[in-house]
Amino acid sequence: MLNSSHPQQPASNQLGISGKSTNGPKESTSYKRFRAGLPISDVAAGRTEKFGLLRTAQSLIHDHNKAASEQHRTCWCHRGTANPGAGVSVYRQTSGDSARLQGVTTCKSVWACPVCSARICAARQAELSAGMQAWVGQGGYTWLMTLTFPHERGVPLAQLLGQFSKAKDRFKNSRTYKKILPKGGVRRGSVTSLEVTLGENGWHPHQHDLVFATPDAFGLVRELDGGRMASSVIDELKAAWYMALRKAGLCEQSQMNDVLAHGLDVRGGQYAAEYIAKFGKEQKWGLSREVTMHAAKTGGKKAGEYAGAHPFQLLAWAAEGDDQAGREFREYVHAFEGKRMLSWSPGLKKELTGLDELTDEQAEQNTMPDEERVGRIDSEALSVLQSRRLLGNFIGYVATWCTDIEVAQQEIDDYIEWARLQPRVSRGEVKRKMHVRGFAYADEELPA
Ligand SMILES: [Zn+2]
Structure with a gap:
């Protein structure tokens, strides 16, 4: 290099x-x-x-x-x-x-621009970190809930994002979610983060929710492998997420067991803290070829081993002559245009950190x-x-x-x-x- x-x-x-x-x-x-x-x-x-x-x-x-x-x-x-x-x-x-x-x-584009994205994410990371510290300081607990769905190659990303958005709305408005995580009850608020990777099965949109809640918000939990938590309350949320995906057309009945096992997971504070610490941190895109889509595309990796490529990795491949990666990057930019990357529950940022909402424009201008x-x-x-x-x-x-x-x-x-x-x-x-x-x-x- x-x-x-x-x-x-x-x-x-x-x-x-x-x-x-x-x-x-x-x-x-x-x-x-x-x-x-x-x-x-x-x-x-x-x-x-x-x-x-x-x-x-x-x-x-x-x-x-x-x-x-x-x-x-x-x-x-x-x-x-x-x-x-x-x-x-x-x-x-x-x-x-x-x-x-x-x-x-x-350009202040958090999706399309590797330079602006790095600056905006650095400012966002500092806000997240301040929010979590304040909440933990008040005796609160930060959970990391991840929402995803079974994905297959060939479905346009814009279509997937539309369906994913419908499923999330339905889930958050469901009786189950409102009963288990009522705002102002066990949950003070959430910060949602929309992400996408590209893997052997195509586009993989997913959302991480940092849930600022009480230590007992998810009931009596026990820890499984990889830090995932299990409880009867989490099982109810998983079932509600499956129903929301079905209604949005993002899974079939035959995939129920798969969705219940992998569609929603909840991890504890250490994982939330790690997620925040790493948020938006730069990587050497051109050097991370071992986990690349190339390997996945050519069958060099076994299913499950492959973590998925970040869209900026596609740029590094396109620069090396990978036409398909170039087309995929363009599809990604068009599909994400106008979408928000991070959303705080209304008022939560101000309550926890005293900070006002910063637009991406303001975040990009921040002096470190x-x-x-x-x-x-x-x-x-x-x-x-x-x-x-x-x-x-x-x-x-x-x-x-x-x-x-x-x-x-x-x-x-x-x-x-x-x-x-x-x-x-x-x-x-x-x-x-x-x-x-x-x-x-x-x-x-x-x-x-
Ligand atoms: Zn830019």
């Missing part, structure tokens, strides 16, 4: 701003180290992979039959400055793990406590980074090397000067690299 995240190093005489230059500024130490071939850190490389995936997403989502203004907003993410004429600030995490740009156009502004670039420099496909590498460079605020701006300028001398990456090269046939390429109508 390091090679791909580290572009060819320039020879010093190509740079035109070497230490020998009489007029130009002196090269910064970090920049010299970078140029000498020291790569960006592994952590930063992992964190910047999402910029490459964003570029892939933009190519896949772009619809060449539509005008520029009608394109999905993710097509424009990080492609220009948010306020014309204004610059772009460069922020760096003091840990050196990552960096980011502020003042660029962002551990980051500092280390410099700025202008819109022309941004297009230099874009046209050389160096945005992710630049972010990694800032994260790894711009440790000294006194000289960080100089180091940023040095990098941009070097980037300017790198060849533009042509559409043809990207196309050849991606081997994706039949997709329109965003670059044709988007600014370089």
Whole structure:
């Protein structure tokens, strides 16, 4: 991965701003180290992979039959400055793990954009964590209830989501659910999280409910394997969920035993805490090939062993030339457009944390406590980074090397000067690299 995240190093005489230059500024130490071939850190490389995936997403989502203004907003993410004429600030995490740009156009799509999604999920994760701590501090208990259904390949995702939504409404409005988990009774409220993976049996939408309730909300429970809880109350909920799925057309009577065994499960506080701790955490999509759909598709994995691929994994495969993964990513983006990822019961967030509801837009704008502004670039420099496909590498460079605020701006300028001398990456090269046939390429109508 390091090679791909580290572009060819320039020879010093190509740079035109070497230490020998009489007029130009002196090269910064970090920049010299970078140029000498020291790569960006592994952590930063992992964190910047999402910029490459964003570029892939933009190519896949772009619809060449539509005008520029009608394109999905993710097509424009990080492609220009948010306020014309204004610059772009460069922020760096003091840990050196990552960096980011502020003042660029962002799409704020939690589903389609690997870059915006990471920022939004980080803000959401902090809220969840605060909510759980507050509730536990009041003597409450957080349960993790998961709702799913038997899935088979070939059913369009949009259709499944519609049916799944109907089943959830029916279940939550059922007499059984209201009797067992009444709001304001044993249950203070819930946070629901909608997710999807793609596995050997096709799309697998599921929902996790963090149930803020009393320690005895699910009756007298005993723990089964994998932390799943059993009780007579949970059995009643399972039966109600089966009925809701039947009515929504998501299972047959012949699947009753399967649904009762796997359709709904409840786990205890430790699992809820782990779920919250990991919520939205970035993964190295390109590196997780062992659990990939490729293996599942080719029968390399036995049933049950396969965990399912996250949609951003599809982007990594599409970038490597997997046409089907590209089509599946597009289907996913269209099916999830306008859906909410996380929903708190009305008033619950404010009651527990004192925090107001944040829109995804506001969450994306949040400044993290551990980051500092280390410099700025202008819109022309941004297009230099874009046209050389160096945005992710630049972010990694800032994260790894711009440790000294006194000289960080100089180091940023040095990098941009070097980037300017790198060849533009042509559409043809990207196309050849991606081997994706039949997709329109965003670059044709988007600014370089
Ligand atoms: Zn975005």
